[in-house]
Amino acid sequence: xxxxxxxxxxxxxxxxxxxxxxxxxxxxxxxxxxxxxxxxxxxxxxxxxxxxxxxxxxxxxxxxxxxxxxxxxxxxxxxxxxxxxxxxxxxxxxxxxxxxxxxxxxxxxxxxxxxxxxxxxxxxxxxxxxxxxxxxxxxxxxxxxxxxxxxxxxxxxxxxxxxxxxxxxxxxxxxxxxxxxxxxxxxxxxxxxxxxxxxxxxxxxxxxxxxxxx
Numbered sequence: 001x002x003x004x005x006x007x008x009x010x011x012x013x014x015x016x017x018x019x020x021x022x023x024x025x026x027x028x029x030x031x032x033x034x035x036x037x038x039x040x041x042x043x044x045x046x047x048x049x050x051x052x053x054x055x056x057x058x059x060x061x062x063x064x065x066x067x068x069x070x071x072x073x074x075x076x077x078x079x080x081x082x083x084x085x086x087x088x089x090x091x092x093x094x095x096x097x098x099x100x101x102x103x104x105x106x107x108x109x110x111x112x113x114x115x116x117x118x119x120x121x122x123x124x125x126x127x128x129x130x131x132x133x134x135x136x137x138x139x140x141x142x143x144x145x146x147x148x149x150x151x152x153x154x155x156x157x158x159x160x161x162x163x164x165x166x167x168x169x170x171x172x173x174x175x176x177x178x179x180x181x182x183x184x185x186x187x188x189x190x191x192x193x194x195x196x197x198x199x200x201x202x203x204x205x206x207x208x209x210x211x212x213x214x
Contacts, residue, residue, distance in 0.1 A: 005052040014086060015064035016042045018104060022058025026051050028092045038101045040094045040137065042085040044161075061108045069127045078179060081161060083134050084141045088160045096140050107133045155180060155190040 008027070017024065023036040027050050028043055035041050043049055045067065070079050084090045096104060111129055114121050162176050170176075177184040 004054060006050045008048050008050045010046060010048050011043055011064070012045055013064045013066050014043065014045050015062070016040055017060060017062050018108065019058060019060035020101075020105065021060070022055040024051070024055070024058055025053045033093050035093050038096055038098070040085070040096070042090070042092045042094065044086055044088050044090070046167075047088075061105075061112075063108070063111070063130075065130065069123060070131070072124075072127075074124060074127065075131070078162075079131070080134075081158060083138060085137065086134070086161075087157065088163075089157045091142050094137055094140055094142070096137060100136055100140065103136055104133060107136065152190040152193040155182060155187065156193075159187060159191060 017026070017035075018040050019035060019037055021037055023034060024041070025032055025034045026041050026043075027033070028047055029049075032052060033041060067080060080086050085092065085094050107129055111126060111133075114126055114129070158180055159176055162179060166175070173184045173187060177187045180187060182190070
């Protein structure tokens, strides 16, 4: 096992850890979080992270994935928006009860078996099983109290989530406004109202690249 703490690094895929025992401390951006048995830690793509500590008895499951696995004929393109723990601004820690933990472990074991099948691994089965897992967790998801509950903040944060997923393929504000079913002007007003600053796709891409190469 690598020596802890790890050097801070940027993840270009989504990942999560589910612990069945022990405790771990991991960071998301500049914040550190401790989690333990029956708790998930979720990290959206393009976040800076480090594993800071882990108890000797820590065990569980680690999984990383690209959101593209969901973008096929089986699923709607913006499917992941309904799961707050996958959001750029979401709370990374989710705790589930014992009953949900049993179902979760069963699903994770099935995913593990499918991955071990090598060339026979079915990507549709993997995506569907992982989606079932997210729906299992969703009833336990918590909102972030520091985010104001108004339409401007909701639109601005949904926009940030979309940027994380699509920034390298599309930098037009109209593309994001289309998905959010608002006009580009309304999207700009919402972003300005929520953040005091207009966060354009090109600016977000610059920030991502700066984090990656600095």
